[in-house]
Amino acid sequence: MDLSRCSLNSVTIKGSGFTEVADLAEKWGFGGVGLWRDVLEDLDLTAAATRLRQSGLRVSSVCRGGMFPQPTELLRRKTMDDNRLAVDQAHALNADCLYLVCGAAYGDLADARRQVRDGIAELEPYARAAGVRLAVEPMHPMMASSRSVITSLQEANDLVQSIDSDLVGIGIDSYHVWWDAALPDQIARAGDKLFSVQLADWVTPIHGELSSRGMPGEGCIDMTEFVAQCERAGYRGLVEVEVLSDRWWAETALVATEAAIEGLARI
Amino acid sequence: MDLSRCSLNSVTIKGSGFTEVADLAEKWGFGGVGLWRDVLEDLDLTAAATRLRQSGLRVSSVCRGGMFPQPTELLRRKTMDDNRLAVDQAHALNADCLYLVCGAAYGDLADARRQVRDGIAELEPYARAAGVRLAVEPMHPMMASSRSVITSLQEANDLVQSIDSDLVGIGIDSYHVWWDAALPDQIARAGDKLFSVQLADWVTPIHGELSSRGMPGEGCIDMTEFVAQCERAGYRGLVEVEVLSDRWWAETALVATEAAIEGLARI
Numbered sequence: 001m002d003l004s005r006c007s008l009n010s011v012t013i014k015g016s017g018f019t020e021v022a023d024l025a026e027k028w029g030f031g032g033v034g035l036w037r038d039v040l041e042d043l044d045l046t047a048a049a050t051r052l053r054q055s056g057l058r059v060s061s062v063c064r065g066g067m068f069p070q071p072t073e074l075l076r077r078k079t080m081d082d083n084r085l086a087v088d089q090a091h092a093l094n095a096d097c098l099y100l101v102c103g104a105a106y107g108d109l110a111d112a113r114r115q116v117r118d119g120i121a122e123l124e125p126y127a128r129a130a131g132v133r134l135a136v137e138p139m140h141p142m143m144a145s146s147r148s149v150i151t152s153l154q155e156a157n158d159l160v161q162s163i164d165s166d167l168v169g170i171g172i173d174s175y176h177v178w179w180d181a182a183l184p185d186q187i188a189r190a191g192d193k194l195f196s197v198q199l200a201d202w203v204t205p206i207h208g209e210l211s212s213r214g215m216p217g218e219g220c221i222d223m224t225e226f227v228a229q230c231e232r233a234g235y236r237g238l239v240e241v242e243v244l245s246d247r248w249w250a251e252t253a254l255v256a257t258e259a260a261i262e263g264l265a266r267i
Numbered sequence: 268m269d270l271s272r273c274s275l276n277s278v279t280i281k282g283s284g285f286t287e288v289a290d291l292a293e294k295w296g297f298g299g300v301g302l303w304r305d306v307l308e309d310l311d312l313t314a315a316a317t318r319l320r321q322s323g324l325r326v327s328s329v330c331r332g333g334m335f336p337q338p339t340e341l342l343r344r345k346t347m348d349d350n351r352l353a354v355d356q357a358h359a360l361n362a363d364c365l366y367l368v369c370g371a372a373y374g375d376l377a378d379a380r381r382q383v384r385d386g387i388a389e390l391e392p393y394a395r396a397a398g399v400r401l402a403v404e405p406m407h408p409m410m411a412s413s414r415s416v417i418t419s420l421q422e423a424n425d426l427v428q429s430i431d432s433d434l435v436g437i438g439i440d441s442y443h444v445w446w447d448a449a450l451p452d453q454i455a456r457a458g459d460k461l462f463s464v465q466l467a468d469w470v471t472p473i474h475g476e477l478s479s480r481g482m483p484g485e486g487c488i489d490m491t492e493f494v495a496q497c498e499r500a501g502y503r504g505l506v507e508v509e510v511l512s513d514r515w516w517a518e519t520a521l522v523a524t525e526a527a528i529e530g531l532a533r534i
Contacts, residue, residue, distance in 0.1 A: 105487065113448065142409045144446035145471045145487045151446050179411035179418050181380065204412045205475055220372065220412045 001227070001239060001267045007060035009034035009198065009242035012260055013253035018043050024257050025057055032058035034198070034240045035093065037086065045092035052093070059095040060238040061135065061171065061196050062086065067103040068119025069112040069149070076115075083123050091130040096237055097195040098127070099171045100136050102148045112149045117159060124165050135171030135195040136160055142209045143176075153177050153186040160193055171196035172230065173242065175213055178202060178221040187229045194235045198242040199223055201263075211244040216263035223267045239264075268494070268506060268534045274327035276301035276465065276509035279527055280520035285310050291524050292324055299325035301465070301507040302360065304353065312359035319360070326362040327505040328402065328438065328463050329353065333367040335386025336379040336416070343382075350390050358397040363504055364462040365394070366438050367403050369415045379416045384426060391432050402438030402462040403427055409476050410443075420444050420453040427460055436460035439497065440509065442467035442480055445488040454496045461502045465509040466490055468530075478511040483530035490534045506531075 008025040010016065010033065016024070018039045025033045033052070040048075040062075052059060065086040070076040090098040100120065105112035120134065127134050138156040139148035150156050156170055170190045175198075177183055187194070201219030206212035216223045227239060241260045248256040275292040277283065277300065283291070285306045292300045300319070307315075307329075319326060332353040337343040357365040367387065372379035387401065394401050405423040406415035417423050423437055437457045442465075444450055454461070468486030473479035483490045494506060508527045515523040 108489070109446070109448070140409065141407065141446040142473065145469055149446075151448070155448050179376070179408040179416075181376070181418070181422050202412055206409065206473075207475060208472055222375070 003029045004031045007032040007238040007240040012243045016253045026055040032060040034061045059093040062090040062095045063099040064101045066100040069103045069115040071106045090132045097133040097135040102150045137171040140176040169193035169195040173198035175200035198240040200243045270296045271298045274299035274505040274507040279510045283520045293322040299327040301328045326360040329357040329362045330366040331368045334370040336370045336382040338373045357399045364400040364402040369417045404438040407443040436462040438463035440465035465507040467510045478513045
């Protein structure tokens with residue numbers, strides 16, 4: 001893929017600050033950056049937005065809001081406050097979307113799923129006022145007890161459809177959904193609700209839920225077909241490389257970025 | 268659960284031979300044993316079957332056949348030979364079923380799924396002649412590239428339905444399917460095709476795909492509800508405790524068995 005169609009996600013080079021992420025993305029000709037909120041802490045967002053605009057870099061996503069199921073009402077309200085802050089940050093950066101990592105179950109799965117739906121519905125008016133799109137991310141089932149009870153694209157599509165807002169759509173990451181027999185149909189179904197596309201490869205064996213991922217081409221996912229399916233569904237945004245990898249995190253940001261670029265070149 | 272309704276799977280006390288598994292199951296009052304094929308190597312199966320019968324122990328399952336997708340025709344034929352041997356072993360032990368771990372993808376997922384279907388259809392007449400039931404096991408999506416491309420109960424039900432044989436059904440393990448929003452409906456759909464039920468708990472964090480499991484009650488799965496759903500669907504067989512756990516494998520077989528019994532007592 002031409003890098004101008006791609007975005008460098010900050011977590012791929014975890015440990016790098018905003019300036020390093022932006023510098024690397026600009027130097028190599030990425031079309032944008034995806035920003036986890038750790039790099040936004042203590043950052044002047046107005047200046048950051050200006051810096052990115054001057055470099056011709058879009059913010060393809062901010063990560064993350066969500067975590068709607070909470071064990072107490074106090075925590076639920078605190079989480080909602082944080083979600084509104086995330087919306088504000090995404091707005092300040094003119095981001096294409098804010099990712100929603102919907103949250104894990106505390107006890108009953110069905111109840112957690114109801115809390116997710118209610119939480120998104122509660123956040124939606126605030127996002128609407130800010131003009132920020134919310135991207136529900138279906139996450140790998142191995143994360144159901146730690147990060148999200150939304151475990152397939154079908155479930156995410158059902159959820160988005162039930163909320164029925166032009167501001168609420170899907171963020172899809174190859175790593176989370178590649179195994180699903182229903183994936184091609186569900187990508188087509190997502191259609192113009194597809195707000196973001198991310199790439200990371202599945203490498204066997206894993207050593208944990210979170211950071212065993214590979215650069216595109218290192219694992220077993222057919223990335224070319226995955227991107228093609230998203231494009232056939234109508235996706236025209238940037239494709240992010242977002243690789244949570246203990247292995248690549250042990251390298252310098254430059255080395256990891258070069259590996260990401262090599263992977264993207266093969267798609 | 269009363270232990271007479273439960274079965275002790277040999278892999279829960281990996282390293283134990285057939286005699287130790289049978290002795291422990293008999294001593295504690297299990298209704299049966301589940302046997303992985305490593306404990307059947309060099310074993311006189313006729314004598315083993317007699318020993319179990321005299322102790323009033325059923326063989327609730329033999330694990331495993333399957334692994335249908337193979338990169339070459341030679342390997343495919345060798346695998347089918349091994350599957351026939353597994354059927355023979357299950358027959359000799361009068362096992363309730365032979366588990367099918369259907370196999371991972373070599374390349375294209377859809378092609379692998381076709382090879383799985385074709386492989387089961389090819390094995391079915393041999394199983395029929397032996398009177399052995401084949402239990403398709405939907406496995407956790409994190410195993411799609413290492414063990415099975417059949418990643419949900421819906422997919423397994425679809426597969427079993429398409430083969431349409433009274434000898435081909437489902438083996439369901441809580442660990443692999445608990446996260447699925449469609450699970451209750453799909454368990455009900457499985458109905459009398461449910462040939463086996465296994466229990467292992469999901470414990471966060473995992474340290475790999477295979478052996479991060481917990482005894483019932485150690486993790487986040489509602490085991491009581493899971494068993495109840497299977498029983499409402501009509502399941503009347505033994506419920507196996509099958510826990511692949513590096514943690515419990517480091518204990519003695521006796522300690523692990525006692526932990527399994529404590530977990531089952533809470534259901």
